Amino acid sequence: MNIFNFSLRLNGFPLEKAREELAAIQEKNDRDYDAHIHDKRQAIFQYHIEHNPYYKSLVKTSSYNDWNTIPVMTKRDLQLPLNDRLTKGFISKNVYVNKTSGSSGDPFIFAKDKYCHALTWAVIQNRFGWYDLDFNTSKQARFYGIPLDKKGYYKERLKDSLSKRYRFSVFDLSDAAFEKHLNKFKSTAFDYINGYTSPIVQFAKFLNRKQLNLKTICPTLKACVVTSEMLFHNDKLLMESSFGVPVINEYGASELDLIAFQNPDNDWQVNSETLFVEILDKDDNPLPYGEEGRVVITSLYNKAHPFIRYDIGDIGILSKQSTLRTPLLEKLVGRTNDIAVLPSGKRAAGLTFYYITKSIIEDDGKVKEFVIEQLEKHHFKIIYVCNDPLSEEKIKAITKEMETYLESGLTISFEKQDHLKRSKSGKLKQFTSYVTDER
Known part of the structure; x- marks a missing residue:
């Protein structure tokens, strides 16, 4: 049955x-x-x-x-x-x-x-x-x-x-x-x-x-x-x-x-059968295939509740190979509220340097999981789960790479925990910024 x-x-x-x-x-x-x-x-x-x-x-x-x-x-x-x-x-x-x-x-x-x-x-x-x-x-x-x-x-x-x-x-x-x-x-x-x-x-x-x-x-x-x-x-x-x-x-x-x-x-x-997906710039203008912007979606069949040109809160790119019939999502960059605002005014997707750090912090398999929090424009905290604290060598390597990809003068602190806090649903938020984007 x-x-x-x-x-x-x-x-x-x-x-x-x-x-x-x-x-x-x-x-x-x-x-x-x-x-x-x-x-x-x-x-x-x-x-x-x-x-x-x-x-x-x-x-x-x-x-x-x-x-x-x-x-x-x-x-x-x-x-x-x-x-x-x-x-x-x-x-x-x-x-x-x-x-x-x-x-x-x-x-x-x-x-x-x-x-x-x-x-x-x-x-x-x-x-x-x-x-x-x-x-x-x-x-x-x-x-x-x-x-x-x-x-x-x-x-x-x-x-x-x-x-x-x-x-x-x-x-x-x-x-x-x-x-x-x-x-x-x-x-x-x-x-x-x-x-x-x-x-x-x-x-x-x-x-x-x-x-x-x-x-x-x-x-x-x-x-x-x-x-x-x-x-x-x-x-x-x-x-x-x-x-x-x-x-x-x-x-x-x-x-x-x-x-x-x-x-x-x-x-x-x-999904182009029940949704219409657009990529828009900051001024709500449609972007051509291949360019990065806000993911905005229309539900074509929901009569009970309008979701028309609805900003879902994500940043992504539709491939240049996309068509109206078969759009292809080339990349999902992250959420719009996952943007890091740096002291110089530069803005960076939080998951970008999460990925940079990930390539170093997990190379020996000792660190099980980690998340990054931006506490101030210059201050980032890496919270990780590991049996032993990170070595000074690894801490220096992470700090150097983050400054290379972002900018110099950043403060990177580290905190070892036994486990990471998840949402009630069980999801893990990999990057969180507590800095207000004034732009």
Whole structure:
């Protein structure tokens, strides 16, 4: 029995209808596809202008002339009661309601109409199908957070059981915990791994230290899908070596949809069936393919709640090989609030020097994890997990490299901890700046 699909239908999400529409979209030729995207974005804008008083007050227009003149929405525009933002005809009882993770610093409650949410799952199932993974039949090894209160804990465990998933907690990344994980892989025919990048990287490091290959321990394993956190090239190589299966990069947002998914040709293919993704400059002007800017997304099917030219808070680049039908995400640089402002006024993406430091700090495998905090414009703190403190030689090498790539005169402090603090969901924020960007 297809329990996963059945549970969606039972909760009023018309999955079969959504899958039929998705297939019809994908069958269009290039010319019809381009027209489809233009028509859908115009239609969703007009729908919310006519039926959503809040969106009309935000946009202050009632006509569609030039798409590029439509104002960009931000998360802060949506931090008011949900009922004040819902479109006419929708109430909290007849929509899908959830809350964003808050990783951007601006959490809010959002809604999708039930058909839109069914389309979300149709797209996800379609992408996983590229790798012969089926939510109804494929067994998932799930590396996610889990509520620690008794009711929440057992609720998630029940959902996992019904969805052919087994959840590995990301709050304990000790070798003792990983030994238990390993025993579970020995006794369970998992088809794939799915979850947050950083704990899965730590599991791969554990296997590497043990000189073990997961595929030989769990021969049914087909793939590993990572999401929600940055995936660095060297980490991907390590995981593929330790797991013996392809590592697939997923990029999504709970309030929108699956945004991009690595296809079998190793391209990060953007979802153009239910979303329209733009890269904009600081003045909200569209940038050509190949240039770096803000990721701004329109949900083409959500009638319950407007997400039109919505600034998701990320910085990225669409490849020059992109088309309207098949946009390709060349690079996801990081979040807009992950920008370091330096004493000279220079600005740098925090994950850039996180990556620089990573190449030095983890070269001997002793440091398990680390994060970087910017306390003042000149002061950066590296918090790391390791059995022994970093050597003076390594501290000098890190300081030198950070000054080389950023600027001289920086203060770099180091703090050893037994474990890193994660969010309630289990995610790890790799760079945090406490300096206000006054630009």
